[in-house]
Amino acid sequence: MQTALRTSLPETELASRANFAPHARVVREERQDERRIQASGLPLSIRGLRKSFGDNEVLRGIDLHIPAGQFVAIVGKSGCGKSTLLRLIAGLEKIDAGSISFGQDIQPEDIRVMFQEPRLLPWARVLANVEVGLGRDRASTDAHARAEKALTEVGLADKREQWPSVLSGGQKQRVALGRALVSRPRVLAFDEPLGALDALTRISMQRLLERVWRDQGFTAILVTHDVSEAVALADRVLVIEEGRIAHDVTVNAARPRQRGSADLAGLEGSILSHLLSADDRT
């Protein structure tokens, strides 16, 4: 059985994937219906993944299996390669060596990324921005209804006709989340999505992330520099050091999680000491 391996794709691949042959479209629509019934996550297998920028080898052989629907947080110091790993998973960068497999053929709409910046189109109203997330389904008749549903999920249905410039930072990020969710992705990658928000907004956004993840069951990959955020949200925390996975920590705590509880704090402390001891060695 042929699985979709994401190997060195040229950058234009993303654009050219939008022009599928008509028969492929029919197949995809059937798949879409099936997916709406069971919008489940995809498993992820990474083998021997390497990536360099010039002489700088950022990822030095990553082997990783993520079961479908798991919430994985990736932490590490800046420059450790965590964002690069996320961009490779999302198909934003070319792979130098190794492979990333999702166990089956995937569509561009199956994987979505949320960045630290909301990246909303300032000249499109909130609802139109969410519709962008539908990808090739933008022209379909239920595009509006689906975008409104996604906007309701992130609690911004009343802002649908606003310009992004009048929204607060947290609201913009929620619109970006709605845009990522509207195509019912099966893998959602977050690149420090809450990094630019104030502490209170962060906490309410973390709750929102946890809720939509539990509702929709996608596989979530969260890159963050905030260990307490990683521990509060993830099933599993990966610590990356110098381009390799240095620690793989399982978080066994009931959901929804109580922030600041003793066992989470203990786990946070031990991950932090891992990170800091690496600092002492260098």
Place this chain on the structure above:
Amino acid sequence: MSLIDSISLPRSISLPRIDGLIQWIVPLAIIGIWQVASVTGFVPTRVLPAPSDVVLAGWKLLLSGELVRNIWVSFWRASIGFLIGGSIGFAFGLANGLSQLSARLTDTTLQMVRNVPHLALIPLVILWFGIDESAKLFLVALGVFFPIYLNTLHGIRTVDPQLIEMGRIYGMTDGELFRRVIFPGALPSIFVGIRFALGIMWLTLIVAETIAASSGLGYMAMQAREFMLIDVVVLSILIYALLGKLADSASRVLERLTLSWHPAFQKR
């Protein structure tokens, strides 16, 4: 999905109320002081005719049909020249903003030509075209070309690369990416170019009509000078000011219609 969808219209265009009148206080005051100074003989009418005399001269020219004809000729030259130069500048701006090859091929050449003051070409243009219409159109088009070219290019180059990456991730085709991300992103800068170009358009036309023309406002002013009709000279200058203001207002209205998303154009 067309451009109109992506830049959608604002709900209402506010009409200028009392606030809008404030800007006219200073020009009206100047005219008032000027009238008083002329009537009292403080400023000799040989140097500067009274505003009332200028209005009278305008009225006479209006009745003879000369004024309307000359304004129309100048307006026509300005618009056609602007359209030609503006479209070529816009096309080059797009091409060089979107294609590295095109930019490397033509940008250096265009920058060299830009450094020649286009009015310096007047002797050459007269030799080429005589004092024909094409001479004026050529000069206006050339003058208008550069601000629009430079600002379109700058606008496209400075579109947020993160937004372009976002568009690609969400499966936009090249055409959609242009319509929904690149062009709207470049539009504020393009408008800066248009407003610069409008200024250059009038400047070029005045000079060209003053030096080599047989009709138009500049010609009217030069003819009046020959016959010492100082009121007509002043009238021509005022009409230029008015036309320039009109062109600027038109571009502002257009800007407000298309950039209603921009924080600078939102009502507080």
